[in-house]
Amino acid sequence: MKLPDVLEYVVLDYSNSKFKTTLSSLGIIIGVIAIVVLLSVGEGLQAGVSGAFGELELDTIIVMPGGQMAHTQRQAVKAPAKLTDRDINIIESTAGVRSAAPRNQLYASIQYRDRGSAASVVSISPTKEAVLADSIESGRFLMKSDVYSVVVGHDIAEIAFDAKLHPGMHLTLFEESGEKQEYTIVGILEEWGAGSLFGDPDNQLFVTHAGLQGLADYDSYSQILVKANSVENVEEIANNVDKALSRIHRNEAYAILTLKSFSEAITGVFTMIKYTLAGIGAISLLVGGIGITNVMMLTVKDRVREIGVMKAVGATRTDVRLTFLLESSLLGLVSGVIGIALGAGISLLIGQLGNFPIVVTWSTLLLGLAFGVLTTTVAGVYPANQASKLDPIEALGYE
Amino acid sequence: MTTIVDVVNVDKTYRMGTVDVPALRDVNITINDGEFISIMGPSGSGKSTLMNLIGCLDRPTSGDIIIRGRNVNKLSDNELAHLRGKEVGFVFQTFNLIPRMDALRNVELPMIYQELSRAERKAKAKKLLIDVGLGDRMHHKPMELSGGERQRVAIARALANDPTILLADEPTGNLDTKTGAEILSLFKKLNDDGRTIITVTHDPEIAGYSERIIRLRDGKIVGEKYES
């Protein structure tokens, strides 16, 4: 029996029993929808997380004073390390390090004319903050020689005060202890959108280290952002940095974090969530598959006489098996196509209504389709075999 | 005259639970090309059983069935199905058409399993339907046809692969006398064209048409009569 003829037979059969067939495919359609929607939601969650990390780049190593807790009671709590320019030099001369950018940070009240607000003020070394420097929207970025100059995050400039802030305006900052200092706005940053591990640049002010001294006395840094020269070796480079620092901070505590390990851990969790969701979809497919087996068994039973006729006019076992198996697979293909179309639609709708990140990928759709076809094909094996084994005379109703 | 079917020492026993039901005992028949044979006998005498064996729908319990030199016992299930599709055309008392398919498609079916091309089998099926007088009923489904028309579709289908033997198990049993007579003359015509026909019948009139009558009783051949 030729394949096109089997197909023709199957299609003919479908057009004769549309209702029953459609009803029976509902389980598969629902299963495929579930797989597509759940995978898309999972993919969306994952993309959201990687997106947040993407901005920061995975080549970043963070060095902070203190941080490490005493693991046991016996172990004395170490004093936090003082991170200074000496550490910057040591880190920058470590193999694999491209740059080390020190930062400090405090929370301050902002006054513009007679209006007040508050934000965190971050002090930076302008030459080492290429990413920030690249995101200037208007005005200019900070320069090494700047003292009482400030670069303003997007949201503060746009919405914190009645008037939009522009380069050239003056802001007065108040530190908790009462110190105050007037700064001149030199630049405004573009919108970053998603926040980052370092906070949310849209709601921060940036000044030079010298500039921050106007509000508080700092003799060390609260954070050093180290850029490694390759993402692959970032863990190894972090170890090198650790070794170099441990020599001069023997009895002091500091912490070294890599974003890569952090992001991998989180990505791992989301991958797990994603496949758990897909697993739920797979279970609904399994249930659908059992439904299909039942329907195919009924179909075979309905057509015992017909199978007898097929055999009497020369159909081999293989012909009969192929016919029923293909009928089942085709049911899966049609249901699968309907399922992925509806699934994609529902996913996008959920994304719209829930304002939720949803990512529908081709591989998700293909996976949904493949599972649909696979399920119905497997579901058809047993009924097709039963059909092929029928004895022609008995099937003809003992002629 | 060439022998096309040889039935040699055939026994057929059905097993019903623990009881053996003998349906045929030591049957020997030789059928030659172009013969028109009637098989007669009381109900339960084994007529249908014999037809099914000759038609390769079943295998003997012992003995040999040889169709055109090929021993049925030595063929696999798939080979047997092929032989059946190619060498045998069956006409059943209850027609056994597929209700979901129209007349044309029903006649095409045997050719699908012999892997004829689509165009070839459509043309052949049309010609056969015209030959049996159903040129204007090709797209009717069995439910939309009369009994006699259905039987003619079944005959067209049986002839689809140009079989060596046409087997008909009580082909007029479900038809009224007049329609039965029409079917009968169709068989006669086919036989005149050289087709070998074996038919089971209770009707002495049909038997009258045939060249040889084989009588069965309790699974045994009890008489063989050649008409002139």
Ligand SMILES: Nc1ncnc2c1ncn2[C@@H]1O[C@H](COP(=O)(O)OP(=O)(O)OP(=O)(O)O)[C@@H](O)[C@H]1O
């Ligand atoms: N599948 C079967 N299982 C058990 N016994 C069977 C089977 N088929 C036939 N028989 C038995 O074999 C014997 C012959 O049956 P068969 O159908 O060949 O008779 P028949 O001559 O065609 O009768 P009828 O004129 O009523 O059609 C009967 O006794 C019948 O009961």
Ligand SMILES: [Mg+2]
């Ligand atoms: Mg019978």
